[in-house]
Amino acid sequence: MERKLFSPINFQGVTLKNRIVMSPMCMYSCEPEDGTVQDFHITHYESRAVGQVGLIMLEATAVQPEGRISTKDLGIWSDDHMEGLKKVSDRIHAHGAKSSIQLAHAGRKANLPNDILAPSPIAFNDNYKTPNAMSSEQIKATIQAFKDAARRSKQAGFDIIEIHAAHGYLINQFLSPLSNKRTDMYGGPKENRYRLLSEIIEAIKTVWNGPIFVRISADEYHECGNQQDDFIYYAEQLKKQGIALIDCSTGGVVPATIQPYPGYQVPKAEVLKKQVAIPTGAVGLITSGIQAEEILQNKRADLIFLGRELLRNPYWAKQAADKLQFDLSAPKPYERGWL
Numbered sequence: 001m002e003r004k005l006f007s008p009i010n011f012q013g014v015t016l017k018n019r020i021v022m023s024p025m026c027m028y029s030c031e032p033e034d035g036t037v038q039d040f041h042i043t044h045y046e047s048r049a050v051g052q053v054g055l056i057m058l059e060a061t062a063v064q065p066e067g068r069i070s071t072k073d074l075g076i077w078s079d080d081h082m083e084g085l086k087k088v089s090d091r092i093h094a095h096g097a098k099s100s101i102q103l104a105h106a107g108r109k110a111n112l113p114n115d116i117l118a119p120s121p122i123a124f125n126d127n128y129k130t131p132n133a134m135s136s137e138q139i140k141a142t143i144q145a146f147k148d149a150a151r152r153s154k155q156a157g158f159d160i161i162e163i164h165a166a167h168g169y170l171i172n173q174f175l176s177p178l179s180n181k182r183t184d185m186y187g188g189p190k191e192n193r194y195r196l197l198s199e200i201i202e203a204i205k206t207v208w209n210g211p212i213f214v215r216i217s218a219d220e221y222h223e224c225g226n227q228q229d230d231f232i233y234y235a236e237q238l239k240k241q242g243i244a245l246i247d248c249s250t251g252g253v254v255p256a257t258i259q260p261y262p263g264y265q266v267p268k269a270e271v272l273k274k275q276v277a278i279p280t281g282a283v284g285l286i287t288s289g290i291q292a293e294e295i296l297q298n299k300r301a302d303l304i305f306l307g308r309e310l311l312r313n314p315y316w317a318k319q320a321a322d323k324l325q326f327d328l329s330a331p332k333p334y335e336r337g338w339l
């Protein structure tokens, strides 16, 4: 039986064999604290590729050491990181999946011993340090760091880059009026708050000609934060800049109580897809193949990102296929088990 979840999709020359994406998830497992890939990372990502996930996205990977969420984050700020990253990408490709990396900077949500940076000197909450407001030189250096990270991503063999502009990390801090109180050209109206993301995309495009995804938090759960009209504006700009897909998450820019329920963020992906005509990814408490198929068939999103479900079950694709009565080809060595 034909199923959309298991149908291929092409993004600017990169074809995914199905619509299942491993959502970026920090593993905080770089024990040497130098950003390098460890054996664990290879096992972790490769096993989901064996499990027939179509696109494996590496966790938030820091473009600058001061942009890590923790000292155990993966990094891509140095050429020394490339050997390990290439190995992960190669192992993902060995099983027919495509590889992607989420490029990130934590801004004021960095939990590090050193000084931290943000658009404005406002702490996330009492448990976080007060950041220093970024100077224009520091902004330039960060844009350059995203560009260098994109070059390294290409050399390491990744198929797709995702820019992390969600969950209250640096780029999201610039986008939101709740955390961006600047009075220069990076603050004030939404056109200015979008400038950092816009400049990062343009810088990346000078060294990267593959698809770029952007993850945003399309709800800030705050009446003074960005609202739907703002997100539509950002999505229109992203489309103009040639972004291949908007990965629609929510929250994280300021403390908020969120009560999630199955598919709670899907309407965000649906609104941007319908109003802006740009491909979107849906994420958040999507746990069954039937739920995923509904989202795709009703054209609410183009890709299904799975987080915790893939931590529980690397073979989720097989389980989803069985429920949807789809005959999913097994990896050759597993054929006797998957029949």
Ligand SMILES: Cc1cc2nc3c(=O)[nH]c(=O)nc-3n(C[C@H](O)[C@H](O)[C@H](O)COP(=O)(O)O)c2cc1C
Binding pocket: 023, 024, 025, 026, 027, 059, 060, 102, 164, 166, 167, 215, 249, 283, 284, 285, 286, 305, 306, 307, 308, 309
């Ligand atoms: C352990 C863990 C680490 C995460 N790290 C990241 C990350 O690095 N980047 C990101 O954009 N989202 C991150 N997330 C959010 C997930 O990508 C996903 O959006 C969220 O878990 C909701 O999807 P789910 O209900 O399928 O888990 C993380 C989530 C978990 C559980």
